[in-house]
């Protein structure tokens with residue numbers, strides 16, 4: 001277990017060191033939300049399409065998945081609150097008989 005973690009850390013470190021031209025994940029996040037300037041997004045697009053960088057593709061996938069999760073959590077939270085308030089209303093109504 002410890003050895004696997006060490007290995008993963010080493011691989012990640014080497015990977016990062018060799019991918020010096022990769023845009024920072026923050027840049028990729030901005031790219032996803034269309035918050036990047038024209039030049040920066042052109043660079044990211046070029047990097048993704050021309051070099052087909054698997055690292056950045058994975059980061060983008062993670063970011064997209066995280067965004068979808070966040071959206072789903074918000075929906076579930078809303079549903080929970082609706083359920084709770086409905087139950088509260090029903091209890092109040094039946095208690096007032």
Ligand SMILES: [Zn+2]
Pocket residue numbers: 019021022023047053054055056057
């Ligand atoms: Zn990259």
